[in-house]
Amino acid sequence: MVVLSHPTLDFNQYSLLRSTCKPTASFAEIPEIDLSDPNAKSNIVKACEEFGFFKLVNHRVPIELMTKLEDESLCFFKLSESEKDKARPPHPLGYGCKNIGSSGDKGWIEYLLLNANPLPIFSQNSHTFLCAAEEYVTAVKKLSSQVVELIAEGLKMEPRNAISKLLNDEKADCCFRVNHYPPCPEPQALGGRNMIGFGEHTDPQIISVLRSNNSTGLQICLRDGAWVSVPPDAGAFFVNVGDALQVMTNGRFKSVKHKVLADPNRERVSMIYFGGPPLSEKIAPLPQLLEEGEESLYKEFTWWEYKTAAYKTKLADHRLGAFEKSPNS
Numbered sequence: 115m116v117v118l119s120h121p122t123l124d125f126n127q128y129s130l131l132r133s134t135c136k137p138t139a140s141f142a143e144i145p146e147i148d149l150s151d152p153n154a155k156s157n158i159v160k161a162c163e164e165f166g167f168f169k170l171v172n173h174r175v176p177i178e179l180m181t182k183l184e185d186e187s188l189c190f191f192k193l194s195e196s197e198k199d200k201a202r203p204p205h206p207l208g209y210g211c212k213n214i215g216s217s218g219d220k221g222w223i224e225y226l227l228l229n230a231n232p233l234p235i236f237s238q239n240s241h242t243f244l245c246a247a248e249e250y251v252t253a254v255k256k257l258s259s260q261v262v263e264l265i266a267e268g269l270k271m272e273p274r275n276a277i278s279k280l281l282n283d284e285k286a287d288c289c290f291r292v293n294h295y296p297p298c299p300e301p302q303a304l305g306g307r308n309m310i311g312f313g314e315h316t317d318p319q320i321i322s323v324l325r326s327n328n329s330t331g332l333q334i335c336l337r338d339g340a341w342v343s344v345p346p347d348a349g350a351f352f353v354n355v356g357d358a359l360q361v362m363t364n365g366r367f368k369s370v371k372h373k374v375l376a377d378p379n380r381e382r383v384s385m386i387y388f389g390g391p392p393l394s395e396k397i398a399p400l401p402q403l404l405e406e407g408e409e410s411l412y413k414e415f416t417w418w419e420y421k422t423a424a425y426k427t428k429l430a431d432h433r434l435g436a437f438e439k440s441p442n443s
């Protein structure tokens with residue numbers, strides 16, 4: 115097991131529950147979508163409108179693909195720091211530990227953040243990890259495409275590949291992340307509260323598809339500002355609406371604020387596929403979705419412009435704020 119050097123940690127560094135949302139955890143039901151249900155498309159649209167988040171079951175991605183990559187990831191994270199550092203190519207892609215992004219965010223986490231289109235090659239030793247990641251990413255990419263096609267159908271949009279074609283473009287800017295949260299042993303030092311593993315944020319892309327082992331920690335923020343714990347389910351996927359999809363639906367879907375609290379007793383492993391469009395793509399409300407006379411709530415921008423701006427922000431910042439039109443403009 116990798117021990118993050120906790121005796122030297124300054125807990126105050128870790129954006130301790132610096133939450134703009136109410137700190138209460140409530141127990142609202144997380145919407146569950148059964149992909150084999152004929153009503154899946156309208157259920158997905160409802161979940162994206164109400165939560166910007168849902169759990170996906172009966173997705174047909176074999177559990178073996180997930181557990182294989184989980185095992186390979188744990189083998190990687192068990193390597194010495196110097197071995198893991200070899201997978202630390204230029205920022206922001208590669209191995210990272212405790213530092214998230216480049217604006218000073220910290221978390222009780224180590225991770226691999228990789229380009230997913232295509233996956234990179236970083237060393238001979240990582241061969242089995244990359245084979246497992248390749249198989250997994252191929253399956254999850256297909257699933258993401260299926261999900262956004264159901265969204266298009268549920269929104270009665272033509273053509274049904276209006277969103278999926280962006281994710282399937284050969285220049286699609288998609289990334290893949292494996293997060294490892296070792297058990298965090300000192301919650302008493304925080305007055306009984308858990309350490310932040312990954313601080314609150316929204317994902318900038320169109321859609322994120324997450325799978326974790328059976329450890330708790332993920333929380334989402336509801337529209338009323340209450341935080342809800344998401345019960346883990348290692349056989350399911352969890353889907354997040356990202357900022358770009360919020361814009362493409364002119365705010366009908368909201369990107370979901372979420373965070374991860376480290377567990378005092380169990381390690382958490384999560385793998386997330388972030389589906390983004392090509393860098394040159396204009397991010398704007400889809401014309402098919404605008405009602406007559408309805409105007410875009412957002413200024414015009416490309417994914418490159420948004421991503422560049424987003425990567426200069428801190429995790430908890432409201433990144434879309436700078437791209438919203440002011441009420442009178």
Ligand SMILES: C=C1C[C@]23C[C@@]1(O)CC[C@H]2[C@@]12CC[C@H](O)[C@@](C)(C(=O)O1)[C@H]2[C@@H]3C(=O)O
Nearest residue numbers: 206214215219317318424425426427428429
């Ligand atoms: C603090 C940051 C980390 C992040 C880039 C950012 O400046 C703001 C967005 C963050 C985020 C959240 C979702 C994904 O995990 C991620 C890879 C992304 O695209 O945006 C991370 C970025 C990161 O870890 O570099």
Ligand SMILES: O=C(O)CCC(=O)C(=O)O
Nearest residue numbers: 291293312332374384386
């Ligand atoms: O690790 C998790 O469960 C979520 C992480 C996350 O939100 C992210 O990597 O963007």
Ligand SMILES: [Fe+2]
Nearest residue numbers: 315316317372
């Ligand atoms: Fe996220």
